[in-house]
Amino acid sequence: MKIKVLIVDDSALIRGVMTEIINSPSDMEVVGAAPDPLVARDLIKQTNPDVLTLDVEMPKMDGLDFLDRLMRLRPMPVVMVSSLTERGSDITMRALELGAVDFVTKPKISIQSGMLEYTELIADKIRIAARAKIKARALPHAQGQSGIALASVRNPFISSEKLIIIGASTGGTEAIKDFLVQLPPDCPGILITQHMPEGFTRSFANRLDKLCKISVKEAEGGERVLPGHAYLAPGHSHLSLVRSGANYMTKLDQGEPVNRHRPSVDVLFRSAAINAGKNAVGVILTGMGKDGAAGMLEMKNAGAYNLAQDEASCVVFGMPKEAIAMGGTHEVGPLHELPGRVMTYFATHGNRAMRV
Numbered sequence: 001m002k003i004k005v006l007i008v009d010d011s012a013l014i015r016g017v018m019t020e021i022i023n024s025p026s027d028m029e030v031v032g033a034a035p036d037p038l039v040a041r042d043l044i045k046q047t048n049p050d051v052l053t054l055d056v057e058m059p060k061m062d063g064l065d066f067l068d069r070l071m072r073l074r075p076m077p078v079v080m081v082s083s084l085t086e087r088g089s090d091i092t093m094r095a096l097e098l099g100a101v102d103f104v105t106k107p108k109i110s111i112q113s114g115m116l117e118y119t120e121l122i123a124d125k126i127r128i129a130a131r132a133k134i135k136a137r138a139l140p141h142a143q144g145q146s147g148i149a150l151a152s153v154r155n156p157f158i159s160s161e162k163l164i165i166i167g168a169s170t171g172g173t174e175a176i177k178d179f180l181v182q183l184p185p186d187c188p189g190i191l192i193t194q195h196m197p198e199g200f201t202r203s204f205a206n207r208l209d210k211l212c213k214i215s216v217k218e219a220e221g222g223e224r225v226l227p228g229h230a231y232l233a234p235g236h237s238h239l240s241l242v243r244s245g246a247n248y249m250t251k252l253d254q255g256e257p258v259n260r261h262r263p264s265v266d267v268l269f270r271s272a273a274i275n276a277g278k279n280a281v282g283v284i285l286t287g288m289g290k291d292g293a294a295g296m297l298e299m300k301n302a303g304a305y306n307l308a309q310d311e312a313s314c315v316v317f318g319m320p321k322e323a324i325a326m327g328g329t330h331e332v333g334p335l336h337e338l339p340g341r342v343m344t345y346f347a348t349h350g351n352r353a354m355r356v
Contacts, residue, residue: 003028003130006042006049008066009081010058014106018081018122019055025123037066044074044168045124051129052078053098056091064094071099077129079122081106089203094171101129101315105197128170128288132315143195155270161278162188162346163225163241163248165272165299169195171288171315175335176285179206182339185213188281188346190230191241193268195261195287198235205232221252235264240271246278259291261321265319269295279341282328285309287319295330305345307331307338 005028007018015033022030031047036058044052052070056063067078080090080103092103102125104118143166168176172194180190186212196204201218206228208216211280219231219239225248233239237252259266265284269292272280282299284292286309296306306329313335321346324327333341 002026002048003051004031004047005029005051005053005126006031006040006043006047007033007053008037008058009053009055010034010035012054012300014055014081019120022053022126023121024119027216028123028126028337037061037063040066044070044076047274050077051126052076053081053126054078054095056080056082056088056095064098065093066079066102067095067098070274071134075099075134077101077132077134079103079125079129090207091199092200093173093203093207097177099133099134101168102142103200105199112209112299123348124288128316132171135315160281161248163272163276164188164190164283164342165241165268165280165304166190166192166283166285166320167194167269167295168192168285169261169265169289169291169316169319171286173204175309177211178300178335179283179285179339180208180212180214180216183214183343184213185228187214187228187343188217189225189227191225191233191239191250191268191272192230193221193239193263193265193292195263195265195291196235201232201235219250219252221250223250224248225250233268235263238263239269240267240313241275242271243275259289261291265292268296269299273298275301276302276304278305280304281340281345282306283308283338284320284323284329286314286316288316289318290322293322293326293328296323297326298352300328300330305330305349307341308335309335 005022007015017028033148034043057354078100080095080100082088082103083106165329204217205218214228218234231250237254240251242251243247258266282296282304308323308329310332311317
């Protein structure tokens with residue numbers, strides 16, 4: 001059975017090219033195209049789509065307002081179609097918070113290529129969205145309870161050599177946020193790779209920095225990794241952990257994609273295996289595909305302690321499933337428990353001499 005897709009975009013040109021792209025694969029079809037959310041509302045009732053593609057900025061009703069109402073009244077998989085601008089990236093981050101599964105940047109339209117170069121990317125996003133689990137957003141008090149639990153396991157003597165290494169993909173922006181907001185300001189340094197295009201990672205890092213007790217920034221390369229700080233891989237480069245004397249440092253490179261991704265989780269995890277070993281705790285969160293599974297096994301073999309998000313709390317149980325299947329994890333648990341488990345592990349093992 002084909003995946004039924006409804007397109008919502010105020011540009012007739014974009015609607016036409018998106019229709020051509022989505023109808024190209026044999027496993028999906030466009031069942032309607034709406035110029036604004038008001039028309040989309042009626043088409044949703046008529047066509048009962050499996051996935052909605054939604055423009056961010058539209059007349060009559062803002063895309064975010066429509067998404068907010070949609071996820072409260074008729075939750076369904078939504079892929080945002082966003083402009084690659086600072087305003088567009090900020091709005092897209094908000095859309096992911098409201099429940100959108102993923103996003104694609106608006107393709108460049110030219111006489112030669114149109115949007116056909118985006119066919120595979122858009123088709124993959126739609127397939128993933130069609131399989132995603134759409135869940136109600138967590139209640140605000142849940143974070144407060146988790147924060148109280150973490151306070152009881154904080155250890156002021158945790159070594160500054162300890163690190164938290166995180167990888168995620170589809171659904172990962174919210175999972176990373178939910179993980180980081182629970183951490184105390186003196187937690188070990190954190191390196192993160194989230195599959196995300198260039199132009200959006202800085203907005204994501206800035207949003208996290210405002211929400212968390214720790215400091216969060218887009219990695220620039222050459223920074224010393226400090227406790228209470230998180231460094232997010234920029235969308236254009238692989239992020240690696242390296243050593244310079246007694247210090248951990250960040251490194252960026254624009255090498256070939258790994259597992260079709262740059263930044264790649266495997267690249268980050270493998271660098272942690274080589275340079276941090278048993279000083280690291282690896283965390284693999286929701287995401288499609290296998291990126292990170294092999295690198296997490298390398299981390300485990302090097303002495304790291306690894307955790308994976310469980311299927312019930314994942315938007316897409318792909319990357320954690322692959323890591324678990326390869327034998328690279330020590331614990332599997334729901335997202336809301338993972339920060340506490342990580343800090344409990346550090347509190348238990350933090351005073352031991354664990355230099356690599």
